[in-house]
Amino acid sequence: MMAYDADGTRLFSCGTNKEGESYLVEWNDREVAVKRTYHGLGKRPGGVVQFDTTKNRFLAAGEEFMVKFWDMDNEDILTITNAEGGLPASPCIRFNKEGVLLAVSTSDDSIKVLANADGIRLLRTLENSAS
Template sequence: MAYNADGKRLFSCGTNKEGESYLVEWNESEGTIKHTYHGLGKSSSGVVQFDTIKNRFLAVGDKFMVKFWDMDNDSLLTSTDANGGLLASPCIRFNKEGVLLAVSTSDNSIKILANSFGIELLRTAEKHILLESLLGVFCR
C-alpha cells in the first residue's frame, strides 16, 4: 500500500487468492474500493510492485513489463517491455522528480526509463561525470 505524493489518495497492488493481480484506490473513510485499474495480468508469478508519482501517474511491474495509468482513469494508459530483460514482476521506483524510473532486470541490474526531462537530466549528469573524470586526470 502507498499514498500518492500529497498523501490524500491510498493505493494498493497485489495478488488475490486466485492469483489475479489487482491495483486499486481506496476510499479510506468508508473502507471501500474507489477505483479498480484495468490492464494487469490475469495471474502474477510474484509480488506485484508499484509506485506513484506527482499525484498523477501509477506504474506497475507486471508480466515482464511496466504498465502506466493516469490516477484519474481506470484504463491502462501505456506499457513498455523496456527493450526486454525485465523480471516477471520487476521492482520499480520513480525518482523524486518523477522523470526517471528504475526497473529491476533479470540479470540483477537495473534499467532507467526516462521521459524527455529525464533524458536531459541524464545527459547533464553524463557530461558532469565526464568533466570530473577529465579534471581528475589533468589535476594529478
C-alpha cells in the same frame, strides 16, 4: 503492497486474489471502500506486483515481464513497455523524486533506468557536468 501518493492524500494497493488475478486499486480511506479499480493487470501464479506513484498523477506497476502505466484519474491503462527486454516476471520499480526517471530491476540483477523527455534532459545535464 500499499502506498500513498506523494502528498499522502490518495491510498493505493496492489495484490493478487485467490484466483491468481492481479489488481491495483485506489481506496477511499474515509469510507474504507474501493474508489477506483485500474484495468490492465494480468493473471499471476503468485508473487507480488510491485508498483509506485509519481507527481500525484501517474501509477506504474511491474508485471508480466513489463512495466504498465496509468493516469491516476483513469481506470484504463495508459501505456506498456517491456523496457527492451530482460525484465523478470514482477520487476521492482521506483520513480525518482521528480517523477522523470523510473528504475526497473532486471533478470540479471541489474537496473534499467527509463526516462521521459524531462528525464533524458536531466541525464544529459548530469552526463555533461561529469565530463
